Amino acid sequence: MKSFKSFIAAIAFMVAPLVHAHGEFFIHDAYARATAPGAPNSAAFMMLDNQSKMLKRVVSASTPAAKRVELHEHAMVDGMMEMRQIAQILVPKGEQVTLKPGGLHVMLFDLTQPLKVGEHISLTLNTADGHSLTKQIPVKSVMDGMQHHNDEGNHHHE
Numbered sequence: 001m002k003s004f005k006s007f008i009a010a011i012a013f014m015v016a017p018l019v020h021a022h023g024e025f026f027i028h029d030a031y032a033r034a035t036a037p038g039a040p041n042s043a044a045f046m047m048l049d050n051q052s053k054m055l056k057r058v059v060s061a062s063t064p065a066a067k068r069v070e071l072h073e074h075a076m077v078d079g080m081m082e083m084r085q086i087a088q089i090l091v092p093k094g095e096q097v098t099l100k101p102g103g104l105h106v107m108l109f110d111l112t113q114p115l116k117v118g119e120h121i122s123l124t125l126n127t128a129d130g131h132s133l134t135k136q137i138p139v140k141s142v143m144d145g146m147q148h149h150n151d152e153g154n155h156h157h158e
């Protein structure tokens, strides 16, 4: 048993620096919403995965595909679901935060060209600690969650 434990410890010791070298903050399953010709805006969605020992704050984003990029959330305003800009997206240590239609998203304003299914765009996220993550993300057809007043099925109107 003792040698087995030291074997595991040796493996952990060898693997840890590699994991560190590959970064500890990840973007998974990212995509941008396809647009109709002439549509000025779109959005990008993804899962943020913080495997580090510290809180990560995404404070800005950019892409060559849009002239202006903002971090957005959806919130209830006077009984209506509206989206609004937020200063940062917090990802606690060891946790994942999902950006999805109808929730948090990266808003793409003034597209430089229509986003077509099958194409890829480059998206960069910047964190408060000065790191940037850039990914090529696919363009996908997405149900537009932005115009729905979705009742989640829990309310019961008589």
Ligand SMILES: [Cu+2]
Pocket (backbone or CB within 6 Å): 043, 072, 073, 083, 084, 105, 106, 107
């Ligand atoms: Cu938005």
